[in-house]
Amino acid sequence: MKHLKALIGLLLIVSLFVAGCTNEQDRVAQKGQTGTNKPSSQENQAQASTSDEIPAKLKKPIKVAAVTQFSIGTFSSQYISGVKEQVEKFGGQVQIYNADNDLAKMASYVETAINQKVDGILIDHGKADALAPSVRKAVAAGIPVVAFDSDLDIPGVTVIDQDDYTLAWNSLRSLAQDINGKGNIVYIWVAGFTPMERRNVIYEAFKKRYPNIKEIARFGNASSNTALDTQSQMEALLKKYPKKGDIAAVFAPWDEFAKGATRAIQQAGRTEIKVYGIDLSDEDLQLMQAQNSPWTVTTATDPADVGRLQVRFLYQKIAGEPTPQVYSIQPHLVDKRTLPKQTISMKDLGKYVPGWGQSQAGTSPWMKKLIEANKK
Structure with a gap:
């Protein structure tokens, strides 16, 4: 009975911990909103605009700096591919800065991006104690920032993670x-x-x-x-x-x-x-x-989809639209025993894992028109 009580207590603590994280995300996301819309869900929070007119700030090519802590492995390469794909579809240009797991170098790259007066900065991983001063400079300079898998907590900076x-x-x-x-x-x-x-x-x-x-x-x-x-x-x-x-x-x-x-x-x-x-x-x-x-x-989560989502949030920020301060992407369990015998690719995974790579968060009606306008 003693072990049962201890187990129940542990499960309660973990449940409260995870629930607390979720509630904190919701609270911070609502705090980060501007305007009069009050979305009913996290997904709706990322879809603020109802106009399909391309925002004035996006009628010129946008310069984006993507600062990554490292580029180890195929997950990182597919994430970077997603970033490049979405920026290019929007008609922008992206410069990738790989810090090779050097946080000081990562902060320096953020400073470089500020000095080059880019239109927006993407951050991949990194730690707040190393990056916060540089990121605050970017925000003060009016440069929107969206981070992925980082512990940054700076007003105006959207941070996405994989839950x-x-x-x-x-x-x-x-x-x-x-x-x-x-x-x-x-x-x-x-x-x-x-x-x-x-x-x-x-x-x-x-x-x-x-x-x-x-x-x-x-x-x-x-x-x-x-x-x-x-x-x-x-x-x-x-x-x-x-x-x-x-x-x-x-x-x-x-x-x-x-x-x-x-x-x-x-x-x-x-x-x-x-x-x-x-x-x-x-x-x-x-x-x-x-x-x-x-x-x-x-x-x-689909790494390329993560990269695309991060770019969409950044473009929403550049357009002056509200974005959540914290956003968690829904992960999916992939069990090899539920997959077909023939080899499949990530593009096929959605047939066997419902919802895979199909996030619609961070979308605005004008994005379709922006993509059309920049087709080559």
């Missing part, structure tokens, strides 16, 4: 169910990144929720060869635990970690060990669908 708490919980819940709430697992994780630290909050609660699931190893680092480094570390761990049943599953809350773990497990012939990840790209999807792949589940 990292839901991402982590969906994959972890699947893991627990598949191993019947009991077994040894490996956790691949690295600190220093806002989304990773949010996912870790749920992981720590998960361990208390499932006391018979034991973490026997934890490792991980972010580098230019993260997947390869992870593969080497996982190979060493498999030698340490050579028997079937020593390891039930791996939780890898970044697709680069999941790729490395999956390849190590495949090469060792230990496919009884299942991998549960976060994030998805075309490369990841092919790896999941490979015969006898241990990568079983991932929870993700």
